[in-house]
Amino acid sequence: MTGDDRPYRLDDQVGYILRLASQRHASLFLARFGSDLTPTQFAAMARLGEIGQCSQNELGRQTAMDVATIKGVVDRLRAKGLVSQMSDPADKRRSLLSLSPRGAAMLADLHAKGNTVTEDTLDPLDVAEREVFLSLLRKLG
């Protein structure tokens, strides 16, 4: 009797449902932000606004991005003129990143849109459920 009679269902796997929720969020994000900024680029800018000037790898750590991933993200943000780079005089390895004036000027609008996307995403839940969900989700982060 080593068999398991319960049918296996992909729909019950947390990884799969997480992917579905992430996809829906990405779709809602795109609807609000258009192709101006991706969720990842948004995260990098928001964090840079929070912590101020820092190195590229540090920004990657603060946004849970691999060194290879954050490089591409920063490259694209610099190409858009939203992030500025200067070399660190105290450490020749580092380049110090900061929001450009244009990037900083966009922050308030980004915050408003970001909050709207979070509300859109949580819309299927009532207020009490949102609290519970975010609390539990945070434990899995």
Add this chain to the structure above:
Amino acid sequence: MTGDDRPYRLDDQVGYILRLASQRHASLFLARFGSDLTPTQFAAMARLGEIGQCSQNELGRQTAMDVATIKGVVDRLRAKGLVSQMSDPADKRRSLLSLSPRGAAMLADLHAKGNTVTEDTLDPLDVAEREVFLSLLRKLG
């Protein structure tokens, strides 16, 4: 008084926390499956085991993958000899996919490992919390 005094926090955005949880899940998945199979490849195989023979686009829809994404996934599963393809005699556009004998033989083991990854991922939650979390997460999928 149009300003918002509350500080904006990336850590409170559901999209960001979803990404963190997905990252942790991917890491746990990798620990169990090694580089044999990715979560996406696993999902495609599990679903193909559930619904049986179907077209490539149909498998994509059943696993929430874009036509371009499912193509790459199926290509790699075929290269590993886990999925077989034949042309549909009734519709020249379609190619019918099915698990290969080797792929089908792996299913039981995949199910066991898949369940373990789900348990690993939900480990920070107690049994009652898991029920609640999955129920709420499903509403966002």
Add this chain to the structure above:
DNA sequence: GCCTCATTATTCGTATACAAATGAATATTG
């Protein structure tokens, strides 16, 4: 100072992920 180790940024390779466009085949509709 010198050796070792850690950190920074970059690069390469692989794998999702999706929008958009294409050609072939099928379905629908007037």
Add this chain to the structure above:
DNA sequence: CAATATTCATTTGTATACGAATAATGAGGC
């Protein structure tokens, strides 16, 4: 049945995402 619309699979381009490797630089121990 002929014009239109839809579906299937493929391809291209862009953007994460991460493991692994590398060169340059910095830090610590002796």
